[in-house]
Amino acid sequence: xxxxxxxxxxxxxxxxxxxxxxxxxxxxxxxxxxxxxxxxxxxxxxxxxxxxxxxxxxxxxxxxxxxxxxxxxxxxxxxxxxxxxxxxxxxxxxxxxxxxxxxxxxxxxxxxxxxxxxxxxxxxxxxxxxxxxxxxxxxxxxxxxxxxxxxxxxxxxxxxxxxxxxxxxxxxxxxxxxxxxxxxxxxxxxxxxxxxxxxxxxxxxxxxxxxxxxxxxxxxxxxxxxxxxxxxxxxxxxxxxxxxxxxxxxxxxxxxxxxxxxxxxxxxxxxxxxxxxxxxxxxxxxxxxxxxxxxxxxxxxxxxxxxxxxxxxxxxxxxxxxxxxxxxxxxxx
Ligand SMILES: [Zn+2]
Numbered sequence: 001x002x003x004x005x006x007x008x009x010x011x012x013x014x015x016x017x018x019x020x021x022x023x024x025x026x027x028x029x030x031x032x033x034x035x036x037x038x039x040x041x042x043x044x045x046x047x048x049x050x051x052x053x054x055x056x057x058x059x060x061x062x063x064x065x066x067x068x069x070x071x072x073x074x075x076x077x078x079x080x081x082x083x084x085x086x087x088x089x090x091x092x093x094x095x096x097x098x099x100x101x102x103x104x105x106x107x108x109x110x111x112x113x114x115x116x117x118x119x120x121x122x123x124x125x126x127x128x129x130x131x132x133x134x135x136x137x138x139x140x141x142x143x144x145x146x147x148x149x150x151x152x153x154x155x156x157x158x159x160x161x162x163x164x165x166x167x168x169x170x171x172x173x174x175x176x177x178x179x180x181x182x183x184x185x186x187x188x189x190x191x192x193x194x195x196x197x198x199x200x201x202x203x204x205x206x207x208x209x210x211x212x213x214x215x216x217x218x219x220x221x222x223x224x225x226x227x228x229x230x231x232x233x234x235x236x237x238x239x240x241x242x243x244x245x246x247x248x249x250x251x252x253x254x255x256x257x258x259x260x261x262x263x264x265x266x267x268x269x270x271x272x273x274x275x276x277x278x279x280x281x282x283x284x285x286x287x288x289x290x291x292x293x294x295x296x297x298x299x300x301x302x303x304x305x306x307x308x309x310x311x312x313x314x315x316x317x318x319x320x321x322x323x324x325x326x327x328x329x330x331x332x333x
Pocket of ligand 1: 048049050051052053070071072073074075
């Protein structure tokens with residue numbers, strides 16, 4: 001099977017959904033700073049989250065959290081642990097309703113614009129019929145996108161509120177609540193071809209253990225989407241008054257192209273497909289607008305002419321170099 005590598009995606013598709021980033025920057029920023037404060041109260045991380053080698057010197061600070069980059073695998077690590085206390089507070093308090101907040105709106109639009117292209121990409125790589133389970137399905141947007149494309153899929157998540165949102169939208173495919181300690185068993189028993197983890201791997205406390213279980217299971221393919229340490233992280237490092245989408249709260253470490261390659265090699269996976277696209281330039285655009293000085297809203301038109309209208313082209317440069325803020329990967333287990 002020849003590896004498929006694709007780049008970029010039209011940002012204009014998602015600009016409607018993310019419009020609220022402009023309106024409620026402060027709300028999200030306050031939430032992120034609160035989570036970061038909690039994070040800095042945890043014990044120090046001793047080992048790289050990806051390769052387990054010893055953590056080295058702090059390199060930079062962003063939104064009051066210190067970070068370092070692993071000498072061995074180039075993974076980005078926050079210097080504190082994502083302890084049980086931290087994780088429980090972030091994902092599960094008030095039945096996770098805080099965490100669920102951004103997922104409630106625009107269900108159908110998200111399925112169409114964000115999740116259906118992911119199913120199309122997966123089909124393009126695998127080129128055959130498959131069934132799927134998803135760990136960390138959230139409200140089930142991807143499971144719904146699979147249903148629309150006649151793919152049998154079941155989603156699991158630890159967040160009760162997200163699961164109950166998803167149940168309202170699904171007809172054939174299912175989403176189910178799972179306790180974290182039962183996830184390994186779920187993988188072991190699965191008779192499905194593909195296991196999807198979309199924006200999930202980076203949230204797991206022990207990502208390597210889940211990968212080992214997948215390796216031992218009957219699952220043939222792994223579909224992951226992970227955020228990356230990228231240009232966006234540099235933007236966030238400068239604009240401390242803007243909500244940091246990439247490095248804050250539950251993102252206590254980030255993959256890089258190199259640290260992902262390390263993960264693939266170590267687990268003896270094979271990369272079948274890659275899709276590199278980010279929202280780095282949109283993040284820069286958002287950060288600059290929030291910090292610009294103007295009297296008249298005509299200024300925003302000028303901003304579009306000299307910047308906004310070229311976001312896709314500028315982003316394409318970062319995507320092609322594989323230094324953008326997100327990647328989709330299909331791996332043979
Ligand atoms: Zn490492």
